[in-house]
Ligand SMILES: NC(=O)C1=CN([C@@H]2O[C@H](COP(=O)(O)OP(=O)(O)OC[C@H]3O[C@@H](n4cnc5c(N)ncnc54)[C@H](OP(=O)(O)O)[C@@H]3O)[C@@H](O)[C@H]2O)C=CC1
């Protein structure tokens with residue numbers, strides 16, 4: 001097994017894990033510090049086991065030559081470290097919900113050396129993370145009771161409520177001193193209801209939905225849109241920094257949910273509009289690949305178009321962000337707009353389109369499969 005050694009984001013060398021182990025077991029924390037303060041990288045669990053406390057780090061994808069099935073060969077961390085003789089104790093972390101996003105996020109916490117307990121409704125999804133060092137949570141309640149800070153990444157408002165407040169919900173395991181961070185995309189009312197239930201236990205609550213899809217979750221480059229208890233924001237920040245590249249603190253609970261819905265409302269409309277453009281262009285005889293190239297060079301260029309356009313042209317929709325979740329977000333955004341009296345006719349029309357695509361069996365495809373819902377010949 002090898003670990004990736006990086007400096008300034010470039011892979012410099014691969015070192016066999018036993019070599020790193022022996023380097024760090026030479027006991028001198030100062031040796032470890034000097035290695036790490038020079039910008040080198042190693043599995044953080046190794047450091048932790050050797051008594052080195054991680055102060056800060058940045059998750060990075062390894063480039064090609066780090067391939068392989070071991071997480072240590074797939075990922076690398078730039079770290080600075082100090083002796084564990086300090087009095088700060090790393091919090092134990094719970095993670096509830098191991099879907100596309102939750103699995104990648106929890107894995108990054110494990111790889112950063114946190115003591116992570118995972119739970120998922122379908123228990124088999126816990127197995128890979130347990131083999132990578134996580135503990136198995138018996139229920140949301142038991143997980144929250146066992147951990148200092150518990151994250152939840154659930155599909156939708158119903159799932160988030162069930163896991164937080166259901167019969168074996170996390171709230172039952174919370175108490176003063178603990179924190180609950182809900183990173184699911186939900187509406188503000190759901191988030192406020194969970195916040196109230198959490199705070200009644202004496203624990204703190206942070207809503208922290210994320211912008212960024214499967215790859216940013218894997219790469220640890222998500223954008224957190226947080227709101228709620230500021231002390232928990234501060235306490236959870238090192239963990240958010242493991243999983244993301246930036247974080248916004250937006251004040252009262254509800255603001256994070258609203259921000260996320262605004263962003264995803266725009267994203268869903270952009271994808272539908274892009275799909276219409278590709279199909280219209282194709283029907284007039286234009287090459288869709290050239291359309292993508294032209295869009296990519298102008299003011300409306302977007303990483304999303306460049307990333308998903310080529311596979312859309314091939315009729316392939318490998319799931320990063322499931323279409324059913326995009327439709328949920330559009331629905332919640334339109335409901336929010338209705339509540340505050342803001343017309344959103346474009347989002348409403350796009351929501352109908354996604355709902356139709358979902359009922360046509362495209363819900364589990366990537367949301368770029370929305371193009372399929374537009375592939376009808378109105379002149380036929
Ligand atoms: N995928 C993406 O690109 C992004 C997604 N999001 C948001 O993150 C959240 C998760 O997304 P993603 O990981 O893609 O979704 P997935 O569909 O892959 O995972 C959903 C998770 O929710 C669990 N779940 C659903 N309902 C319940 C319930 N009633 N009780 C307990 N657990 C439940 C599922 O458990 P089980 O495995 O048992 O079904 C699974 O762990 C969503 O809110 C989504 O909108 C945000 C940014 C990007």
Ligand SMILES: O=CC(=O)O
Nearest residue numbers: 210211212213321
């Ligand atoms: O919620 C989805 C995303 O890509 O962000």
